[in-house]
Amino acid sequence: MHALSDRKLSFSPSVEIVALADGTRLLKQTERGEYLALAPDRRDMMERFDGKATVEEVLHELLTEGRNPGIRSFYDLVLVALGRGFLVDRTTASMKEGKEKSVPGLSPVGIVGIVVSLIIICFGAAVMWDSTIQLGSQLSDWVLALILTSAGLSLSHALASSALRSFGRQAYDARIRWDRVLPFFELDTRDAFMGGRACEISVALRAFAAPFLLALVSRAFDSDAGMLAACLTALTLLSPFGNTPAHTLLHAAFRKEYELPKCAQRFLNAKLFALIFNWKEKLREENYLLTYSTFAILWLSGVFYFANRLIHSQVDALYIAALAELPPENEDLTMVALAILSLVLAAIIVYFVWLVGRGIHRMVAPLLFPAESKVVKQASSFQPGDESATLEFLRGTMLFSQVSDELLKQLGSAMKRVRVEPDTTIIRERDPGDCMYVILEGGVEVCKEDESGLLNILATLVAGDVFGEMALLDKAPRNSTVRSCEKTTLLSLSRKDFDALLVNALGADKIREIVQISSFLKRNALFADWHPNALVNLAHKFSTEQFLAGQSVIQAGQQNENFYIVYEGRFKVVKEDDVVATLASGEFCGEISLLRDTAATADVVAATYGKCLKLGKQDFLEFVSHDFLTGLTVETAADERAGERSAA
Numbered sequence: 271m272h273a274l275s276d277r278k279l280s281f282s283p284s285v286e287i288v289a290l291a292d293g294t295r296l297l298k299q300t301e302r303g304e305y306l307a308l309a310p311d312r313r314d315m316m317e318r319f320d321g322k323a324t325v326e327e328v329l330h331e332l333l334t335e336g337r338n339p340g341i342r343s344f345y346d347l348v349l350v351a352l353g354r355g356f357l358v359d360r361t362t363a364s365m366k367e368g369k370e371k372s373v374p375g376l377s378p379v380g381i382v383g384i385v386v387s388l389i390i391i392c393f394g395a396a397v398m399w400d401s402t403i404q405l406g407s408q409l410s411d412w413v414l415a416l417i418l419t420s421a422g423l424s425l426s427h428a429l430a431s432s433a434l435r436s437f438g439r440q441a442y443d444a445r446i447r448w449d450r451v452l453p454f455f456e457l458d459t460r461d462a463f464m465g466g467r468a469c470e471i472s473v474a475l476r477a478f479a480a481p482f483l484l485a486l487v488s489r490a491f492d493s494d495a496g497m498l499a500a501c502l503t504a505l506t507l508l509s510p511f512g513n514t515p516a517h518t519l520l521h522a523a524f525r526k527e528y529e530l531p532k533c534a535q536r537f538l539n540a541k542l543f544a545l546i547f548n549w550k551e552k553l554r555e556e557n558y559l560l561t562y563s564t565f566a567i568l569w570l571s572g573v574f575y576f577a578n579r580l581i582h583s584q585v586d587a588l589y590i591a592a593l594a595e596l597p598p599e600n601e602d603l604t605m606v607a608l609a610i611l612s613l614v615l616a617a618i619i620v621y622f623v624w625l626v627g628r629g630i631h632r633m634v635a636p637l638l639f640p641a642e643s644k645v646v647k648q649a650s651s652f653q654p655g656d657e658s659a660t661l662e663f664l665r666g667t668m669l670f671s672q673v674s675d676e677l678l679k680q681l682g683s684a685m686k687r688v689r690v691e692p693d694t695t696i697i698r699e700r701d702p703g704d705c706m707y708v709i710l711e712g713g714v715e716v717c718k719e720d721e722s723g724l725l726n727i728l729a730t731l732v733a734g735d736v737f738g739e740m741a742l743l744d745k746a747p748r749n750s751t752v753r754s755c756e757k758t759t760l761l762s763l764s765r766k767d768f769d770a771l772l773v774n775a776l777g778a779d780k781i782r783e784i785v786q787i788s789s790f791l792k793r794n795a796l797f798a799d800w801h802p803n804a805l806v807n808l809a810h811k812f813s814t815e816q817f818l819a820g821q822s823v824i825q826a827g828q829q830n831e832n833f834y835i836v837y838e839g840r841f842k843v844v845k846e847d848d849v850v851a852t853l854a855s856g857e858f859c860g861e862i863s864l865l866r867d868t869a870a871t872a873d874v875v876a877a878t879y880g881k882c883l884k885l886g887k888q889d890f891l892e893f894v895s896h897d898f899l900t901g902l903t904v905e906t907a908a909d910e911r912a913g914e915r916s917a918a
Contacts, residue, residue, distance in 0.1 A: 316347070437472070524562075689757070796858075829863070
């Protein structure tokens, strides 16, 4: 079997494609029932798999054009698409040749369905609120309530299926579920993803209508068992935990990014409490995350109220029976019900206590339980004979390549050696910083929490790389988590020695430039073969510029005097009101107008908050003259981009 990089892939002929107005493409593998959303930049990557070029050649083509997709991101996408059947080996069909459909709008039938669902939900909710709900005193009452609950869940799936059909989508994999306490009829309604947000919302609302319809019918027949079943079904479908219609509705209605996973439950458990005390923090997916969290708390409160209401009704029934000196029928069943309801109330209270406790721990852990303290305790002095090899190693790194021999010896004497096992957290985001680290052997991953609380890998550092210096320079908490990905040996320099030796000798600004900019440039394909000294010298010439979302970097038709490399964030390249490219970290712009000495050919606008490294025209011309391959890469990218934009 060929290695992944040597395989020639193309789109499966069993892929259905739906185009959204914002350029996103929704893909469905019709044989497997798998789904995938592709943003415009990722769609461009996938379109290059035509069965002729290998995966390695496609990646090289992207890098050569200056469209650096991020090697990890590129291979992650290829593996996901290959694993789910969107890409196959050596087929002739391509995405460009496939049938691409637009998301259909709401049909009159769909609109009527939504309106009817909302009416049923409103009237059913009013009936539930006004009803006195009691657990039956007979075993037959309990059995009937459970049967009707099962019927309500089955009806919910049937109604959701009818909503799918009104959008031209299909439900499949019909089966009886026996693993969810109660058996019920289930249909897979994930195909709503291909119908767009309106379809997802309509399907969820139609599913919600089932318990409230059951409540209306139960009220008409004066059935306590039916009303109880309606309430249980409603609480189940409205649960925000898991892949329920409630979470689907919130996710479809409030998320911004189509590719965003259902991550709000993680946010509720990990970051909500901290955000309450840091309310000025802005979240990109704020509407989705906060709306979900509010709904989850309200749902838990609703369950608490419902269980408490049932307990009081049962206690009242026992009390009335005692006053009348009448033995209540099936008293054992009543006591079992009270025990179950009490456990529900206790579980909700425990969850709230856990939620608050976890939030408090997150806030105090950086001060009371810093991860770095465990690592520092393992530090040891160098053994005799190690000093010379260590100094030689330090001399070959970017940060220490330009310091004097005397300073290098002082630094070597002040450093400690630390050995860590794989998957060890060396520093943790939000912790105070105690040390700077240089990797002597092994490697580490730099991770950062996204706004939902999930750790995402930003970079992999290897021998010679430095980390942990920014918290010492800025006297601020750690802005990322670093963990070892193999057995790793580190050289640590304490804050005191860092300030006394390195900052006094080089200055904070120079250290920042060397570590941040030089390390960033080193990981860019343009500078992969540059010597550390040359990179450090070039880093001094770059300046950092910040851009808010919507702010222009380059304006079409105007003279441009700068070359930009995206440091973080995303930037859109706009030609005649069409987005022709999206630039991510490591990609560059401005080279066309500088090389041809003409006005800019397209607008470059910040799609999100971002930072760019900026290089003036004269320094840019010297830079492209420095190395033949570097200059050729930039010029080739400029020529290809200019050709694409003129053709467009």
